[in-house]
Amino acid sequence: MRRTDEEQALEEGATALPPPLPPVCPRCGAERERRPTGTGHYILLEPEALPVALVPVGHRWYVTSDGCAVNWTGEALAALCRIAHRRVCDDLPSG
Numbered sequence: 001m002r003r004t005d006e007e008q009a010l011e012e013g014a015t016a017l018p019p020p021l022p023p024v025c026p027r028c029g030a031e032r033e034r035r036p037t038g039t040g041h042y043i044l045l046e047p048e049a050l051p052v053a054l055v056p057v058g059h060r061w062y063v064t065s066d067g068c069a070v071n072w073t074g075e076a077l078a079a080l081c082r083i084a085h086r087r088v089c090d091d092l093p094s095g
C-alpha cells in the first residue's frame with residue numbers, strides 16, 4: 001500500500017513548523033536547520049553530517065542543490081549524509 005505524503009512525513013520526522021514560524025523542535029525546543037522536503041513539509045536536520053555507513057537506509061538525508069532535504073533510499077549520493085532531529089530527539093528526556 002502506498003503511503004501518503006502525510007504519512008511519510010510523519011514517519012520520517014518531517015514535522016517541523018513552516019516559515020515564518022521559528023525552526024525549533026516542538027518537542028524539545030531545540031533550534032535546528034530547517035529544510036523543505038519537496039512534499040510540502042519541513043524537516044529539522046541535525047547540524048552534523050555523518051558517514052552514510054553509520055546511518056541506516058531510510059534515515060539518510062541529503063540537501064540538494066536547490067536547498068531541499070531528500071530522504072534517499074537508493075545508492076548513497078555522497079560520503080556524508082544528515083539525520084533528522086526527530087530521530088535524536090526521541091532519545092532525549094522530555095521536558
Ligand SMILES: [Zn+2]
Pocket residue numbers: 025026027028029030085086089
Ligand atoms: Zn527535539
